[in-house]
Amino acid sequence: MRRDLTHDGPTHDGLPGDGLPGGPDTEHTRSAAAPPPPGAPRIVGIAWGLLILNTLGSAGAQTIVPLPRSLIQMVTMGSLVAAFALALAVNLRLRVRASAFLFLLTLLLVPSVISSGHLESGFGALFRCTRLALFVGTLWLLSRWWDGDHTFVRHHIRMYFAVLASVAAGLLVSPGAAMPELYGGRLVGALWPLTPPQIGQYAAVIIGLTVLLLLGRRTDRGNAALVIVPALVLLALTHTRTATLGLLIGLVLAIGSLVLTSAAARRFFAWSVLLSVVAAVGFNSALQAWFLRGQSQENFSNLTGRAKVWNALLAAPRTASEQMFGAGLGDKSFGGLPIDNSWLAVYNEQGLTGVALVGAIVIVLGGVALLRPPSIQRACALFLISYCAIASYTEAGLGDASPYLLHLTVAASLLASPAAATPPPAPEVPRRRTPQWARKSEVI
Incomplete structure (x- = not known):
């Protein structure tokens, strides 16, 4: 049979579209055989940054340019609403990942609503419940992109590095405002009201995560030094003991797992x-x-006065309802003084039920991390979980929308199993049309 010279297919012996170089369906076949992994949209990173902005708080040192607290609260709450709107816009089909962490966090809303409904803490308690519900809802929407990779770790480092950059800028512009005598010469936020413990926490977290990424060869030495060196300087200037101990112990546990x-x-x-x-x-x-910060041994032994507040909180009379569900979400203070302990703050606001749920969150995340095989993802998760557990002794926040819940969320995203890849559809083989003369049998 004569070869058709007008044929557009390949000149090799294979069929068109069999995947050999030069075939008209080569590109389609190659992409179908190895589809690129779907990455998180850029909007996810923006939503995560808005969540971090929401948790920066509105109370702190006096800034260079005085910012009204109402304006700061409007910015922080507006960022939460915007984060929820962006997460919903990018996940209109409401596809979420099953997560014991988020399930327990959602259950934490129950004692919060029950205790806040009595209005013993005022209408502000209901407002804080709404904020917590919106916060948890945004995390559910973003859970679709939990793939066990470092996506949210990188978002975390970038956003907190930007926050620390604003602190460093305030220090350069006005050293006196950035290290006031009111805080004993410790570094505070001069452009945005940030306290020394907040700055120390952000610096310690990004230092630990960057060190682990460097050990896992997920970043180079130059980029790692760009993050670690300035963050270490800012951490030293804050004189924050909790953040320093959390960083050291967390890194020991994380690196020990590797x-x-x-x-x-x-x-x-x-x-x-x-x-x-x-x-x-x-x-x-x-x-x-540096560790004593000029304090006396007596002041250091009672944790800078925290022990007196804790004893008074535990000795205060409570009804059965308050003991089980707390007095409602508040500003994490008792008698006008900060509680500075996550477990006692949860007990005061969400009762024993809240303490049990928060404890279950930490235990579940820690147990899952310990059962995973050694990896950089597991090491980063162990660092974040151990840091939050250590900081919870002198810092409040595990029972409400806070940076600590964002740290634990990053840990949960690292421990999530990668989504099963959907097998690509088999390429459709073109059907050959049988000529008309071949369909009829001839009788000889």
Whole structure:
């Protein structure tokens, strides 16, 4: 049979579209065989940044340009509404990932609503319940993009690095306003009202995560140094003991989970131990002075007056309802003084039910992390969980919309199993049309 010279197909012996180079269906076949993994849209990162802005708070040091508290609250609450709207716009089909963490967080709304409904804490309690519900709803909508990768870790580092950049800018513009005598010369936010514990927390978290990404070769040394070095300087200027201890202990646990499988983790651990011993011997007096912050032994032993507030809170009379469900969401204070303890703050506002739910959240995340095989994702999750557990002793926030819940959310996203890839559809093989003469049988 004569070859048709006008045929557009390949000149090899294979059929058109069989995937060999030069076929008209080569590009389609290649893309169908290895579809690119779907990434999180840019809107997801913007929504995450708005959630971080919402949790920055409105109380802090005096800024260079005085900002009315009502304006700050309008910005923070507006950012939460915008984050929910963006998350809903990008996830209109309401596809969410099943998560025990988010389920327990949603259950935490029950004691919050029950206790706040009595209005013992005023209408502000109902407002805070609405905020918490909107916060949890946004996390549910964003859970669609939890893939066990470092997507939310990178969003976390970038946004908090931007916050620390504003702190550094305030320090350069007005050193006196950034390190006021009211806070004992500790670093505060001069452009946006941020307290030393807040700055220390943000610096410690991004330092720990960046170190782990560097050990896992998820970033290079130049980018890591750009984040770690300034953050370390800001952490030192805040004199925040809780953040420093959380960073050190969290890194020890996280890197310890990698020691048996990572040579880089073993080298880093060995050098860290060596440098710590040298620093402890050579700079003992300077480290002790930094740690005590000029406080007396008595003031240090009662945790800067926190123990007095805790004893008064535990000794206060409570009804059976208040003991089970709390007195309603408030400003994490008792008798006009900050509680500065997540567990006692939850007990005061959400009762024993809230304490049980928050404890279940930490235990579930920690248990899942320990059962996972060694990996950088697991190490980052262990760091965040251990940091939040340590900071919960002297910081409040585990029972309400706060940076600590965002840290735990990042840990939950790292522990999520990757979504099963949908098998690509098989390429349709073109059907050959049988000529008319071949359909009729001839009788010879």
